[in-house]
Amino acid sequence: MKTIALIPARYAASRFPGKMMAVLAGKTVIWRTYESALQTGVFDEVMVVTDSDIIYNEIVSHGGKAIMSKREHESGSDRIAEAVENMLDVEIVVNVQGDTPFTQKGPLEKLLKVFEGEEGKKVQVASLMQELKDWKDIExxxxxxxxxxxxxxxLFFSRSVIPYPRDKAVNTTYYEHIGIYAFRREALLLFTKTPMTPLEAAEKVECLRYLEMGIPLKMVVTDYMGVEIDTPEDLERASRYLEEK
Structure with a gap:
């Protein structure tokens, strides 16, 4: 079962433009993400897929592998789908977000394991989640x-509080979706051939497209994965995280 990691990376992020090239403890965010994915040792190949010459050159100049996407894309999954279109020998594709510089081996092994065995044959898409306990983060x-x-x-993904705690006496567990996906190649290609769906457009959460297509994601609980770099404040948190390690 050939398994590859593709890291979609665009330069013009809305909340933090240029974040992939932001420096985190002496290395750019995108290079740290590539390096950590490679060091897990769970992939047959790791590549960055980007529309940016700056990001492409950052990866290849350090000896990494990168692909320039030819078309404009709405989501990271659309971008990597273009890259795997002609990779006929690939069975499982893992989308490692370019702003996740602390990728670890254990969670990825758990994620890939759900595709194994008879039950695993039914899984088309899987992803990671971790428990949220701080109400500030939940909101x-x-x-x-x-x-x-x-x-x-x-069942559903949202930037709002789900489930909503109408009854405060009920003990509710909240999960944060971690943006690392594993797809069967055919499911990924089907995704990119389907137009953006209404819920996806409203929430700006791409995995809602799968739910609207009738394809649930198998979710895997993991421990803390580090910090995703969405804002300048996240970059500061990531710096503190490295110092603590």
Whole structure:
């Protein structure tokens, strides 16, 4: 089962323009992300897929592998789908977000394991989540929340608080969706051929497209994954995280 990691990376991020090239403890965010994905050792190949000459040159100048995307894309999944279109020998594609410089081996192994065995054959898309305990984070729209069923299949993703605690006496667990996806190649290609769906457009959460297509995501609980770099404040948090390590 050939498994590759593709890291979609664009330069013009709306909340933090140029964040991929922001320096984190002497290395750019995108190079740290590439390096950490490679060092997990769970992939047959790791590549960055980008529309930016600056990001492309950053990766290849350090000896990494990068691909220039030819078309404009609305989402990271659309971008990597273009890259795997002609990779006929690839079975599982893992989308490692370019702003996740602390990728770890353990969570990725758990993520890939859900594709194994007879039950695993039914899984088309899987992703990671971690428990949120701080109410400030639960209310923060920068934290995408996910609600799941008893088998840990996704029910809904939202930047709002889900489930809403109408009854404060109920003990509710809140999960943050971590933007690392694993797809069967065919599911990824189907995704990119489907137009953006209404819920996806409203929430600006791309995995809602799968739910609107009738494809649930198998969610895997993991421990703390570090810091995703969405804002300048996140970059400061990531710096403190490295200092603590």
């Amino acid at each position: 923060d729209p920068n934290f995408v929340k996910v609600a799941v069923d008893r088998n840990f299949n996704s």
